[in-house]
Amino acid sequence: CFGYRPRPKKCIYEFTDLTRLAHESRFSVNEIEALYELFKKLSSSIIDDGLIHKEELQLALFQTPIGSNLFLDRVFDLFDEKRNGVIEFEEFVHALNVFHPCAPLEDKVDFAFRLYDLRQTGFIEREEVKQMVIAILMESEMNLSDDLLEEIIDKTFDDADADKDGKINKEEWKAFVLRNPNLLRNMTLPHLKCITTFFPSFVYNTGVED
Amino acid sequence: SLFNAFDLISLSEGFDLSGLFEED
Numbered sequence: 001c002f003g004y005r006p007r008p009k010k011c012i013y014e015f016t017d018l019t020r021l022a023h024e025s026r027f028s029v030n031e032i033e034a035l036y037e038l039f040k041k042l043s044s045s046i047i048d049d050g051l052i053h054k055e056e057l058q059l060a061l062f063q064t065p066i067g068s069n070l071f072l073d074r075v076f077d078l079f080d081e082k083r084n085g086v087i088e089f090e091e092f093v094h095a096l097n098v099f100h101p102c103a104p105l106e107d108k109v110d111f112a113f114r115l116y117d118l119r120q121t122g123f124i125e126r127e128e129v130k131q132m133v134i135a136i137l138m139e140s141e142m143n144l145s146d147d148l149l150e151e152i153i154d155k156t157f158d159d160a161d162a163d164k165d166g167k168i169n170k171e172e173w174k175a176f177v178l179r180n181p182n183l184l185r186n187m188t189l190p191h192l193k194c195i196t197t198f199f200p201s202f203v204y205n206t207g208v209e210d
Numbered sequence: 211s212l213f214n215a216f217d218l219i220s221l222s223e224g225f226d227l228s229g230l231f232e233e234d
Contacts, residue, residue: 038230061229071224099227115225116216132219139222156215183216191231198231 013089021090025097030196032093033206037199039089052079052087070135074115099189108187113173123167129153 013036022029043052045059054076055065061072079087079095087095097103098111114120118128130153137144144152160168160176168176177183191198223229 042230061223061227069222069224071219071222073224075224075227116219129215129219133215136218136222139224152213152215152218159214180214180216183214183220186220186225186227189227189231191228 021093025093026100026102027093027097027192027195030202030206031192033202034196034199035093035096036089036205037202038195039092043087050089052092054085057087069139070118070132071115071139074118078111078114096189096192099187100192101188101190102193103188105184108184109174109177110170112177112184112187113170116173123169124173125167126153126157129156 018032018036019029021027022032025032027035039052040050042056042060043050045056046065047053047056054073057076057079058067058069058072059065062069076087077083079091081091081094082088095111098107113124116124116128116132118131119125130149133149133153136142137149157166157168159179160172162172162175163169196202219225
């Protein structure tokens with residue numbers, strides 16, 4: 001009578017799902033359980049539907065669900081493997097696995113490349129770099145003259161674009177970050193090595209003692 | 211010497227996921 005629509009059913013993970021996720025990742029079963037506690041917290045912060053919406057990720061990182069941020073959009077898109085506008089728990093684990101301190105460097109290099117390849121052409125293009133530099137300048141309320149901005153981008157491409165075709169391919173990117181490992185600092189989250197201590201409440205629901 | 215463009219870009223808060231683990 002009132003246009004009743006049932007609420008979407010929350011996905012409840014069975015112990016076998018958590019075990020499988022542990023096998024597919026660098027996390028133990030207890031760590032997957034602790035990550036599930038984090039996921040539940042994030043996915044219920046605005047809409048309690050067992051899925052992380054972009055606004056919920058934004059709320060967690062910026063303490064506000066309002067506004068837009070180019071970089072957060074890219075992070076969200078890479079977490080959202082199914083490209084359906086929400087992050088499911090499995091996608092959350094897959095992405096955070098790359099940020100694990102013990103994840104292979106190759107995975108971090110690849111993830112960072114995909115972050116910066118805004119148009120997903122398989123290259124980091126000069127226009128994309130310029131767009132990201134302008135976005136970070138706006139985000140941090142820094143002012144740079146156009147000349148200095150162009151100079152910074154020129155220098156970056158002088159260093160990174162080995163074949164001088166005006167775009168950075170994956171091999172060039174890999175060589176560039178190996179010379180500048182600081183560029184991957186955001187690709188490692190030390191918290192993930194001791195995730196069970198951040199979310200000790202997992203012990204109330206645990207299915208196994210690691 | 212000039213900044214590397216990616217040095218600047220990597221400063222974005224949007225790329226810093228450590229905020230996920232912060233207490234409310």
